[in-house]
Amino acid sequence: MIQTEDLSKQFGDFVAVDGVTLEVQPGEVLALLGQNGAGKTTTVRMLTSVLRPTRGWARVAGHDVVAEPAKIRSLVGVLTEQHGLYLRMNAEEYLDFYGKIYRLGSDIRRKRIADLLEYFGIAEFARRPIGQYSKGMRQKLAIARTLLHEPPVLLLDEPTSAMDPESARLVRKAIAGLRSEQRAIIICTHNLVEAELLADKIAIIYRGRILIQGTTAELRRSLLGLPEYDLHLRPGWQGNFPDLPPGVTLVAQSPTGFRFRIEDPVSSNPPLLRAFLNAGAEVVALQEVPHTLEEIYLAAMARVDHA
Numbered sequence: 001m002i003q004t005e006d007l008s009k010q011f012g013d014f015v016a017v018d019g020v021t022l023e024v025q026p027g028e029v030l031a032l033l034g035q036n037g038a039g040k041t042t043t044v045r046m047l048t049s050v051l052r053p054t055r056g057w058a059r060v061a062g063h064d065v066v067a068e069p070a071k072i073r074s075l076v077g078v079l080t081e082q083h084g085l086y087l088r089m090n091a092e093e094y095l096d097f098y099g100k101i102y103r104l105g106s107d108i109r110r111k112r113i114a115d116l117l118e119y120f121g122i123a124e125f126a127r128r129p130i131g132q133y134s135k136g137m138r139q140k141l142a143i144a145r146t147l148l149h150e151p152p153v154l155l156l157d158e159p160t161s162a163m164d165p166e167s168a169r170l171v172r173k174a175i176a177g178l179r180s181e182q183r184a185i186i187i188c189t190h191n192l193v194e195a196e197l198l199a200d201k202i203a204i205i206y207r208g209r210i211l212i213q214g215t216t217a218e219l220r221r222s223l224l225g226l227p228e229y230d231l232h233l234r235p236g237w238q239g240n241f242p243d244l245p246p247g248v249t250l251v252a253q254s255p256t257g258f259r260f261r262i263e264d265p266v267s268s269n270p271p272l273l274r275a276f277l278n279a280g281a282e283v284v285a286l287q288e289v290p291h292t293l294e295e296i297y298l299a300a301m302a303r304v305d306h307a
Contacts, residue, residue, distance in 0.1 A: 001184035006056030077146030087131035136167030
């Protein structure tokens with residue numbers, strides 16, 4: 001649904017985006033992570049045909065962003081950090097205004113507006129001035145606007161920036177509900193918790209270049225090494241330590257268990273459990289040691305620092 005190859009943008013001597021290659025399939029959510037100024041927003045502007053690439057190409061739903069800008073804008077729903085709500089309008093007036101810009105017929109416009117206001121839980125406030133809305137309600141209304149023309153691609157730039165925790169939670173819940181087999185979503189953010197909750201794939205961008213990309217599991221293995229598991233035993237076991245299956249390495253122990261590094265948990269965990277059970281151990285739990293997206297991100301940044 002979204003493809004880029006060597007996508008680059010230069011402003012004079014400053015290279016804002018440098019050789020970005022991405023692919024997002026229908027049904028996927030990609031989180032584009034990076035610091036402020038890393039190139040996230042410039043990438044989004046090229047994907048919406050607002051900026052013309054200096055080098056490389058991008059396609060959205062099979063259409064070239066340079067050759068078919070009008071088509072691209074009809075296929076994309078964009079949420080920018082500054083979403084430009086008209087505070088004297090009410091929600092119905094605001095969405096109707098944009099529905100006319102998208103040239104939606106009056107019957108379709110009315111139905112979609114009613115459906116979106118209901119979906120985002122703001123139907124009862126539809127005739128209240130937007131200036132009276134909370135931050136969370138305003139953000140949900142802005143997301144509703146991006147969906148008004150039913151675009152197959154959503155580009156969400158810092159969707160919960162500067163929001164209180166409750167409002168951010170409401171917006172994340174709304175975004176999670178937009179996942180569809182007919183839609184691809186890119187979320188540009190530096191909020192790692194948000195990315196971990198919402199995204200299928202992660203791409204980390206730094207100074208305009210993609211450092212690494214893949215699923216969270218793929219990045220975890222690439223940056224942090226093999227998965228580690230804690231085997232918790234009932235206290236007091238005095239049996240002999242059993243032979244370990246191939247691909248399992250002991251890395252630490254405590255009074256209540258052991259930590260192992262395991263190459264292939266699917267094949268190694270069952271015989272590991274059997275070995276300890278046969279040795280008379282009472283196993284309480286075998287669980288993977290969690291690694292957060294923050295650890296993954298910091299490991300990627302550390303590679304840059306040591307490069």
